[in-house]
Amino acid sequence: MKYAIFTKIAYLWPAVKRPRISIFFMTTEQTSAASRRWVFPNAFDFIAMCAWVFISQYIAVIAATACGLQIPDITLLESPDDDISLISQLQMAQSLVIVYPVSMLLSVCGIIGYRLLRGGRGKLARFSAAGLDPALILGSFVWMIAAQIVIEPLLTLLPDVPNVVGRGFFAILVTVVLAPLFEEFLCRGIILESFRAKYGVTVAWIVSSLFFSAIHGQITSMVNALIIGSILGFVCIRSRSVLSSIILHSLNNCLALAAISFGLGDSTFSDIIPDRNTYIGIYVISAVVCLAGFVSLARRLAAERRREKYPVQE
Numbered sequence: 001m002k003y004a005i006f007t008k009i010a011y012l013w014p015a016v017k018r019p020r021i022s023i024f025f026m027t028t029e030q031t032s033a034a035s036r037r038w039v040f041p042n043a044f045d046f047i048a049m050c051a052w053v054f055i056s057q058y059i060a061v062i063a064a065t066a067c068g069l070q071i072p073d074i075t076l077l078e079s080p081d082d083d084i085s086l087i088s089q090l091q092m093a094q095s096l097v098i099v100y101p102v103s104m105l106l107s108v109c110g111i112i113g114y115r116l117l118r119g120g121r122g123k124l125a126r127f128s129a130a131g132l133d134p135a136l137i138l139g140s141f142v143w144m145i146a147a148q149i150v151i152e153p154l155l156t157l158l159p160d161v162p163n164v165v166g167r168g169f170f171a172i173l174v175t176v177v178l179a180p181l182f183e184e185f186l187c188r189g190i191i192l193e194s195f196r197a198k199y200g201v202t203v204a205w206i207v208s209s210l211f212f213s214a215i216h217g218q219i220t221s222m223v224n225a226l227i228i229g230s231i232l233g234f235v236c237i238r239s240r241s242v243l244s245s246i247i248l249h250s251l252n253n254c255l256a257l258a259a260i261s262f263g264l265g266d267s268t269f270s271d272i273i274p275d276r277n278t279y280i281g282i283y284v285i286s287a288v289v290c291l292a293g294f295v296s297l298a299r300r301l302a303a304e305r306r307r308e309k310y311p312v313q314e
Contacts, residue, residue: 040118041194046207049114049191053107053215060103064095071095077163086167093166096174104182111190122197125189131241140235141251143293146286147227149269156268158220163260175257180249187212187229188236188245201304205233228252234297237304 065071072095076088112124165171191211196204212229213222228249236245259265264272273279 040120050214056106057103089166093170097170123193125242128241131239146289149286175253180246184246
């Protein structure tokens with residue numbers, strides 16, 4: 001009887017699943033999970049890439065200054081003397097057209113190199129002219145304006161954003177052309193696609209919006225950029241092309257620059273529409289537009305998650 005019991009135990013023992021223990025007293029499953037968390041991209045990578053963007057800006061400013069470029073004092077941009085303010089803004093735009101592309105080239109190249117070193121996978125960006133949809137871009141532009149009207153009461157409680165882009169042709173070149181190209185390729189291209197390859201579309205959309213917000217630095221700009229970035233992310237995902245978000249970004253910056261040029265940069269929408277009832281009506285309509293936009297966004301993300309879970313051959 002004793003030998004029969006031992007024989008039965010010996011027969012059953014191999015069928016029992018025994019976790020293998022690593023030298024750090026972790027099961028192989030735990031080790032695998034820990035290794036996956038360290039795989040690019042993760043929270044550390046997000047912080048490192050944000051930090052590199054700011055470091056690139058400082059490097060570009062220092063290099064430009066060392067080469068003799070005169071960057072005007074920011075305080076002079078808002079000088080009460082109109083002549084001093086105008087000259088300073090023109091000089092700022094001339095400086096920015098050199099400093100900005102240098103800093104963004106450093107940012108993009110550095111992050112691509114970092115991504116390669118960390119073993120990042122996935123596309124750098126999606127470029128597809130077939131995804132360009134004028135109706136989507138126009139509708140999202142209306143949604144973007146409505147969103148800025150809705151969050152305006154919050155933004156009025158935050159510090160004012162100084163005009164650091166200047167004015168004139170070079171300001172238009174930087175704001176309407178260069179900024180959308182660089183920032184969309186970085187945020188809706190490299191960042192979104194890197195996180196999408198590991199975590200899926202929803203996390204990628206959130207992280208790319210947060211990254212776009214973080215690199216704007218100033219708190220008021222960060223809040224506004226978070227909302228704008230979420231809409232730009234939706235357009236990029238919906239159209240499957242960063243080209244759509246570049247166009248929409250350019251339209252938004254063009255509107256902002258036009259407001260500054262017409263002396264409305266410091267004005268709120270309630271200042272432009274002094275009638276209280278009219279303002280409330282427009283605000284309510286804007287809130288409805290925003291709600292419809294984010295419902296559409298939620299549906300698109302759900303559809304993309306299903307597509308990722310059950311891929312089909314297109």
